[in-house]
Amino acid sequence: MMVRVSGLSYRYPGSESWVLRDMHFEADAGEFILLVGPSGCGKSTFARVLNGLIPHFYGGELLGEVEVCGMDPREHPTYEFAECVGFVFQNPENQLFFTSVERELAFGLENLGLPREEISRRVEQALREYQLAELRDRSPYELSGGQQQRLAIASVMVMQPRVLVLDEPTANLDPFTAARILALVRRKTIEEGVAAIVIEHRLEVALPFATRMVVMVDGQVVDDGHPVEVIARQKHIVGKPRALELVEHLAREGIYLEVEKPSPEHVALSIVRAYRVRKLAERRRRRDSS
Amino acid sequence: MEALQAFRFKRENTVIDRADPRARVLLSLSLAALSLYAQSVEKQLLIISTVLVVAAVARRLRKLAGVMKAALPLSAIIFILNWLFGPQADPVQPLVLALRFLALSTSLSLFFMTTSPDELSLLLESMRLPREYSMLVTMSFRFVPTLALDVEAVMHALQSRGLELERGGFTKRAKNYLYLMVPLIVYEVRRSLMAAEALEARGFGSPRRPTRYQELHAKASDYFFIILLALYIVLFLVL
Amino acid sequence: MPSDEDVAIRVRDLYYTYPGGVEALKGVNLEVYHGEVLAIMGENGAGKTTLVKHFNGILKPSRGQVLVKGIDTRHASVAELSRIVGFVFQNPDHQLFADTVYEEVAFALRNFGYPEHVVENRVRWALNLMDLWKYRSKSPFSLSVGERKRLTIASVLAYDPEIIVLDEPTAGQDYHQKEKISEIVRLLRLMNKTVVMVTHDVEFVTEHVDRVAIMAKGRIIATGPPQKELCDMQLLREARLVAPQLVKLSLILRKHGLLNELEYERRADKLALKLTEVLKGGADGGSPGL
Numbered sequence: 001m002m003v004r005v006s007g008l009s010y011r012y013p014g015s016e017s018w019v020l021r022d023m024h025f026e027a028d029a030g031e032f033i034l035l036v037g038p039s040g041c042g043k044s045t046f047a048r049v050l051n052g053l054i055p056h057f058y059g060g061e062l063l064g065e066v067e068v069c070g071m072d073p074r075e076h077p078t079y080e081f082a083e084c085v086g087f088v089f090q091n092p093e094n095q096l097f098f099t100s101v102e103r104e105l106a107f108g109l110e111n112l113g114l115p116r117e118e119i120s121r122r123v124e125q126a127l128r129e130y131q132l133a134e135l136r137d138r139s140p141y142e143l144s145g146g147q148q149q150r151l152a153i154a155s156v157m158v159m160q161p162r163v164l165v166l167d168e169p170t171a172n173l174d175p176f177t178a179a180r181i182l183a184l185v186r187r188k189t190i191e192e193g194v195a196a197i198v199i200e201h202r203l204e205v206a207l208p209f210a211t212r213m214v215v216m217v218d219g220q221v222v223d224d225g226h227p228v229e230v231i232a233r234q235k236h237i238v239g240k241p242r243a244l245e246l247v248e249h250l251a252r253e254g255i256y257l258e259v260e261k262p263s264p265e266h267v268a269l270s271i272v273r274a275y276r277v278r279k280l281a282e283r284r285r286r287r288d289s290s
Numbered sequence: 291m292e293a294l295q296a297f298r299f300k301r302e303n304t305v306i307d308r309a310d311p312r313a314r315v316l317l318s319l320s321l322a323a324l325s326l327y328a329q330s331v332e333k334q335l336l337i338i339s340t341v342l343v344v345a346a347v348a349r350r351l352r353k354l355a356g357v358m359k360a361a362l363p364l365s366a367i368i369f370i371l372n373w374l375f376g377p378q379a380d381p382v383q384p385l386v387l388a389l390r391f392l393a394l395s396t397s398l399s400l401f402f403m404t405t406s407p408d409e410l411s412l413l414l415e416s417m418r419l420p421r422e423y424s425m426l427v428t429m430s431f432r433f434v435p436t437l438a439l440d441v442e443a444v445m446h447a448l449q450s451r452g453l454e455l456e457r458g459g460f461t462k463r464a465k466n467y468l469y470l471m472v473p474l475i476v477y478e479v480r481r482s483l484m485a486a487e488a489l490e491a492r493g494f495g496s497p498r499r500p501t502r503y504q505e506l507h508a509k510a511s512d513y514f515f516i517i518l519l520a521l522y523i524v525l526f527l528v529l
Numbered sequence: 530m531p532s533d534e535d536v537a538i539r540v541r542d543l544y545y546t547y548p549g550g551v552e553a554l555k556g557v558n559l560e561v562y563h564g565e566v567l568a569i570m571g572e573n574g575a576g577k578t579t580l581v582k583h584f585n586g587i588l589k590p591s592r593g594q595v596l597v598k599g600i601d602t603r604h605a606s607v608a609e610l611s612r613i614v615g616f617v618f619q620n621p622d623h624q625l626f627a628d629t630v631y632e633e634v635a636f637a638l639r640n641f642g643y644p645e646h647v648v649e650n651r652v653r654w655a656l657n658l659m660d661l662w663k664y665r666s667k668s669p670f671s672l673s674v675g676e677r678k679r680l681t682i683a684s685v686l687a688y689d690p691e692i693i694v695l696d697e698p699t700a701g702q703d704y705h706q707k708e709k710i711s712e713i714v715r716l717l718r719l720m721n722k723t724v725v726m727v728t729h730d731v732e733f734v735t736e737h738v739d740r741v742a743i744m745a746k747g748r749i750i751a752t753g754p755p756q757k758e759l760c761d762m763q764l765l766r767e768a769r770l771v772a773p774q775l776v777k778l779s780l781i782l783r784k785h786g787l788l789n790e791l792e793y794e795r796r797a798d799k800l801a802l803k804l805t806e807v808l809k810g811g812a813d814g815g816s817p818g819l
Contacts, residue, residue, distance in 0.1 A: 249801030452640030
């Protein structure tokens, strides 16, 4: 278990109300967890507990059991979490600090105190892997939004975290680029066993990549499980992509589909399967009756 | 606005750009020091011409001319005020002061034009400045174009609600520009908080000494520049 | 040929080059008709926002002409054009500055010279409409993200412009907020406003929009009703747009012979009924498809 949270409650300094209330949450290697909920439900606050920004940067009162990479954020400063938890923020502008891509990639590794050869090796590898090689001398404002976010993710992944937290990483990107960024993250969970926790509002874009979905309302976890099932139960809170709406309407007409992945392509193929099954059954019926 | 362009670094590939930033800073600082020391009009003009020659070699003559144009009004004011209120009605001293102003501004902007913010922070670190401070410098530069865009965005947002910034008398317009202050300040404070968070999330602020991935290495050509510079200084002082 | 009275905004051969040298618009021609809801779509960098910023004079053409209700935008200031074209920016935080929510909404009205009793009426109307009247004495900065967005919409609606431009109205909004924005667009239609929205949200577009203009690389490559344009996969590929979920689904079903023509059905329940006939019809030995 990379992340283990139990009975977590938190309130900001000087605040009467609790932003997080008695939360239970776990994350294991290789998972792509989609964390959703209405604005203000505490998703971003929870994300910041996972790398120690809460309680260190924000202060406030943190109660309950929290263990991320074996550490309790109350007992370890944020910089110790940086080795194990990578955090990608919504706006790439505010997480890129240098005027060259190469320097940006090296920054986190410099902070970790790694030897220069190791830094060089990882930077070169990241430039190749994230298709940033031709951009190595460019400044962030010379990059497109998608390139910037790719750089932000690369700068964090280069530190080889076990847990990756992304707070609305695709908010400023078009859906096409957003899907590519999330596909990149999904690849990391598969290839390197990273546990990814992704906060996103656009279900249609993020759902195809999720292995699990967690819904928060008012500081509490109200649902946690397989994405398709969770949506069926929580659609009034999180909305429902059209393809899954279709599945629901078909069910009302008596046609039940098995959908493992909540993308329009998968739903379409399961409709095709259902059609073929019926045609086969009908052919058999006609043959038997004749 | 053109004056700000002088502080915008753009990458070129000239001999000056390839030189070690320490050589460049020595050049700019030496010229500035000589300008402060020299008392004659000819020597000030010599310094200004030197700056122009170096700028030409660095292919930034037009940019430097822009800086001079922007500095000219203030330079003229220095000349006029010193002439009017000077001890004698002698134009030479005021002219020296006016030219000195031009020499200082062009020689310093020459450095910033040819040095990227990253090189600047490397320069500061090589002078033993702690990382927190060198990063302050780098990040300030890195965010200048971003800030310029923010100013524009706030301007457009308020204009779109009827704030007149294009027509009308000077005082009315100046007063209207004041409305930009609050949204801008709030926005930038928020931005700096977000940047601070992101810095911490990347391990900044640990008591451990960070590795210096890039370091400055002086080449033979840099030593050659320094010798040339020393010669120039000697000749300047002697002649 | 639509008469001049029908055309609210006329864009003639518009070219625009940014001061840095990037040519963002390369000969755009467009007519926006009174009372229509038009969506301008395309990937980031295609020129959508650049184009709409010409509608209230924020940007002036490098070449070509933009006529807003017959007025050439080059001869009017932004403040003057804003009386006719209300612009709701994507990021509300670029413009909030007043001490109270009330003052924030009153700002535009006072700039346009309305007497104070009119200002009071309109502020109350706009704030009530956006469900923000209860916050009238609070600081705009104390509102949540969704409320701040509604506040900017209220600020624009208060002075009742004829044309309203929405820049990415659903970006970063959660499910409930999107529903609220949907209501607002429906309301604007009822009020007979001309609405131009810049958006990536294909699902939102299929629900609310009369016409789409699709942009790629600084040009408009297609205009037409969404039912037609958003089914053209080649067009969508060229513009790097993601097709609506039900369109993707219908395409796969068509490929496998379940649907005959590309019927662009935007409602999941109607599509479910059609598919039920196909699936049950197929089982009775009838011909596949419709």
